[in-house]
Amino acid sequence: MTPVIEFKDVHKFFGKNHVLKGINCTISEGEVVVVCGPSGSGKSTFLRCINHLENVDRGNLLVNGIDTASPRANINKVRMETGMVFQQFNLFPHMTVLQNLMLAPMKVRKMNKTEAGKTARALLERVGIGEKAEAYPAQLSGGQQQRVAIARALCMSPKIMLFDEPTSALDPEMIQEVLNVMRDLARSGMTMVTVTHEMGFAREVGTRVIFMDEGNIVEEGNPQEFFANPREERTKLFLSKILKH
Amino acid sequence: MDVIFENGDLFLSGFLTTIYISIFAAILSLIIGIVVAVLRVTPSGGLKVLAIVYTEFFRNTPFLVQALALYFGLPKLGLRLQFQVFGLEFNQSFVVGTMALALYTGAYVAETIRSGLLAIAPGQTEAARSLGLSMMQTLRLVIIPQAVRLVIPPLGNLLIALVKNSAVLTAIGLAELMYNASQVNNRTFRTFEVFTAVIIFYLVLTLPLGWLVSYLEKKLNPLRAIRLNLRGAR
Ligand SMILES: Nc1ncnc2c1ncn2[C@@H]1O[C@H](COP(=O)(O)OP(=O)(O)O)[C@@H](O)[C@H]1O
Ligand SMILES: [Mg+2]
Numbered sequence: 001m002t003p004v005i006e007f008k009d010v011h012k013f014f015g016k017n018h019v020l021k022g023i024n025c026t027i028s029e030g031e032v033v034v035v036c037g038p039s040g041s042g043k044s045t046f047l048r049c050i051n052h053l054e055n056v057d058r059g060n061l062l063v064n065g066i067d068t069a070s071p072r073a074n075i076n077k078v079r080m081e082t083g084m085v086f087q088q089f090n091l092f093p094h095m096t097v098l099q100n101l102m103l104a105p106m107k108v109r110k111m112n113k114t115e116a117g118k119t120a121r122a123l124l125e126r127v128g129i130g131e132k133a134e135a136y137p138a139q140l141s142g143g144q145q146q147r148v149a150i151a152r153a154l155c156m157s158p159k160i161m162l163f164d165e166p167t168s169a170l171d172p173e174m175i176q177e178v179l180n181v182m183r184d185l186a187r188s189g190m191t192m193v194t195v196t197h198e199m200g201f202a203r204e205v206g207t208r209v210i211f212m213d214e215g216n217i218v219e220e221g222n223p224q225e226f227f228a229n230p231r232e233e234r235t236k237l238f239l240s241k242i243l244k245h
Numbered sequence: 246m247d248v249i250f251e252n253g254d255l256f257l258s259g260f261l262t263t264i265y266i267s268i269f270a271a272i273l274s275l276i277i278g279i280v281v282a283v284l285r286v287t288p289s290g291g292l293k294v295l296a297i298v299y300t301e302f303f304r305n306t307p308f309l310v311q312a313l314a315l316y317f318g319l320p321k322l323g324l325r326l327q328f329q330v331f332g333l334e335f336n337q338s339f340v341v342g343t344m345a346l347a348l349y350t351g352a353y354v355a356e357t358i359r360s361g362l363l364a365i366a367p368g369q370t371e372a373a374r375s376l377g378l379s380m381m382q383t384l385r386l387v388i389i390p391q392a393v394r395l396v397i398p399p400l401g402n403l404l405i406a407l408v409k410n411s412a413v414l415t416a417i418g419l420a421e422l423m424y425n426a427s428q429v430n431n432r433t434f435r436t437f438e439v440f441t442a443v444i445i446f447y448l449v450l451t452l453p454l455g456w457l458v459s460y461l462e463k464k465l466n467p468l469r470a471i472r473l474n475l476r477g478a479r
Contacts, residue, residue, distance in 0.1 A: 051375055053375060076377050080377040083376075084372075086372065088368050090369060090371065092369065092372070092373075092387055092391075094391050103376070103378075104376035107378060107382055108376065108378060108382075149372075152376070153376070156376060156377065
């Protein structure tokens, strides 16, 4: 398995706040990694370092062989290969769904309009909302918006997909429609790093679970082992809290 | 009514001067406003402090005082304040009046544009950047189009206020609508007719501007328009 993401002793500070305290972690092609942990433990920061929405203060972080911590790294190249899906969807409200999907392929990959439109429509079909191409984001439900956001990221044909609590802002009845799309994506062989507390998702398609606390990776393992026999006390405490619900 | 028609040329030239100075001052205030707003959202620097001092000063002192101070102060600095361009004569009242109106309105334009830029959620920038768009592309394709939609209605209202504020420039001897009307009134004492006419002239300018603003608001904001249409259809 080729490694596609390598954290090497990565540190991150927000002012005096030491948010990532020496992360070491290698993620290989095709892995579906689920990151969990208490609020404020640094999960989002971990994820956002991968596509350089946050810069690393110390250590090395290789993504597809490019060291994003180096000042000379081509960050836009990293971002082209790395799709990201946010908790709040972050669709562009002044564009239709189709325009949301076509923007980056045309402006960044210089794809022509016909081709970008074809790709976009195919991806909308894939996430199950082909009929909403001409709608504006505000006319869609939360679940539909998040599926559009996934399709928008996929339009750039990324090698890696990052998800930051993609179902946390959704009403309960819409969570499954988004998870279904993510499951399909995982089964298609996409490399995925997902911050989520949907443990069902982790069990079904996850290849590894990472538990973070206070800026450290406390424990990691394959989902079966991780849920059945957590080793660390902090992990047990955390799991007992979230699995009750 | 005859008093209006007998002095029709005075009313008309005042009306035209009001229009001219409004156009010049509006363009100038927009330029000032954009520059100052950009300076204010950038991280730091001496220019940012200057931008803050400018907006606070012009928003917190009376426009009449600013206009008089500029009118009597600028000539003392030895500036040339009369121009002749393409055979058109711009006297000192007109030049200083345009500057005063633009500086005063520009402070409000800057604040409006600044709040428009800040109102776009940081998530929009992050989404655009995560797709590989450059900072310039993000500004041009994602942030500015949304900020413009937010900012058009309040800027339209500022334009209407600018037209009305031009009447204050009567105090520095600018022969605009209000000034010329006062001349007619002083001569004829037909106060009621004269100022009714003045009010109508101002409404002829400001009401269509108001309509234009709400038209643009609908056109630029498809979602709002869609919602309005839906409501109309039901
Ligand atoms: N942009 C930021 N500026 C300052 N502090 C931040 C910023 N983003 C996150 N933090 C801080 O970093 C810590 C970790 O945050 P985050 O990675 O969002 O945690 P999680 O996603 O696990 O809840 C928190 O203490 C948070 O307050
Ligand atoms: Mg988070």
